[in-house]
């Protein structure tokens with residue numbers, strides 16, 4: 210086809226009149242005439258993407274050169290213009306952060322400049338449920354003359370990074386964007402990837418783009434102010450990626466539950482670095498960084514998680530919902546004959562050991578038609594991905610496997626198993 214189109218193109222160049230139809234065609238001419246009417250030229254180019262994912266302690270300590278260096282990755286010797294957004298959860302828990310940032314900019318004034326004082330934006334899902342913050346950020350980018358060689362820097366959890374990342378990706382068709390993830394989840398998962406977005410019409414992540422960031426700067430000291438609930442919930446994404454890709458990491462997580470629960474700094478950093486590296490490897494080498502196919506291995510455990518978040522009005526947070534989704538799909542994998550029986554116990558024990566729930570009553574709530582509402586999550590998952598339904602399950606620990614059908618009855622059996630397990634644990638206590 211390609212060769213053919215090239216020859217059509219060459220034909221048209223050597224004989225331009227052939228591209229125009231003649232008034233009177235003989236029947237035997239029609240086929241070749243039609244072929245001449247249509248010519249296809251294939252446009253083809255590839256753009257290599259690369260961006261640094263750095264790990265540091267104390268990003269805004271004046272002696273820490275990381276941020277300044279990241280602004281000059283292209284060796285542009287000038288005073289770089291930056292617009293900074295901070296998650297209000299971080300700003301409230303770390304009241305001196307704004308001042309520390311301003312002092313950092315003052316200390317490096319020849320290389321960087323704040324176009325206005327750092328702006329505090331609502332943290333958590335609040336920023337994603339309506340487009341107002343995205344529009345406000347785009348207006349600010351316009352008003353302050355932030356161009357495509359300036360930087361929009363977002364400091365916050367996955368939700369703030371998603372929303373501000375979307376604003377940066379769409380203003381001027383893409384302003385340089387630096388992510389400074391401030392939760393365990395965003396440092397080991399969402400922050401290192403290529404997606405952004407907000408919810409729209411009640412559908413999670415409906416509006417968004419694939420836009421690789423300029424840089425990702427993981428500052429582990431930012432996590433110190435994160436509350437226990439979020440700090441634990443984010444580990445679910447590390448469990449997820451270990452389960453589909455890396456058995457040794459899963460074994461390590463099992464062996465380090467107590468340290469992880471106690472936020473032992475070394476264990477937490479190892480978990481985050483390895484989780485981030487696995488997510489990065491999947492994006493770079495999984496063959497589909499912009500998710501054009503139907504499969505999405507990194508969304509193991511997510512079809513039900515996204516639905517559960519919506520059904521509970523985000524009272525169940527993303528990482529918590531992912532833990533439940535992992536437990537559900539692990540049990541389902543056993544019932545489907547894919548995962549050896551008993552392996553799902555190791556998985557739920559790890560999640561429970563970390564203090565994560567594996568069941569929520571909304572999993573069995575019916576719709577007005579009497580169907581379990583959670584099952585609509587499968588249809589929505591398929592719609593979001595496009596193409597045929599593709600769900601990642603497990604054929605072993607560290608081994609994801611894609612399937613194209615999910616049996617509703619088996620889903621409900623898996624949920625019943627999770628409920629029975631949680632009920633018996635509650636009785637035992």
Ligand SMILES: NC(=O)c1ccc[n+]([C@@H]2O[C@H](COP(=O)([O-])OP(=O)(O)OC[C@H]3O[C@@H](n4cnc5c(N)ncnc54)[C@H](O)[C@@H]3O)[C@@H](O)[C@H]2O)c1
Nearest residue numbers: 298302332333366367368391392394395399404431434435
């Ligand atoms: N783009 C992607 O590829 C991708 C992947 C996974 C998840 N996500 C999205 O990420 C979001 C979840 O992100 P999350 O788990 O990071 O949580 P989050 O962004 O919802 O933040 C949770 C809470 O923690 C607060 N907070 C954040 N950092 C803090 C800190 N250092 N100290 C004190 N409080 C802090 C926030 O204000 C918020 O109240 C969801 O919207 C999810 O859809 C995106």
Ligand SMILES: [Zn+2]
Nearest residue numbers: 446511527531
């Ligand atoms: Zn997730």
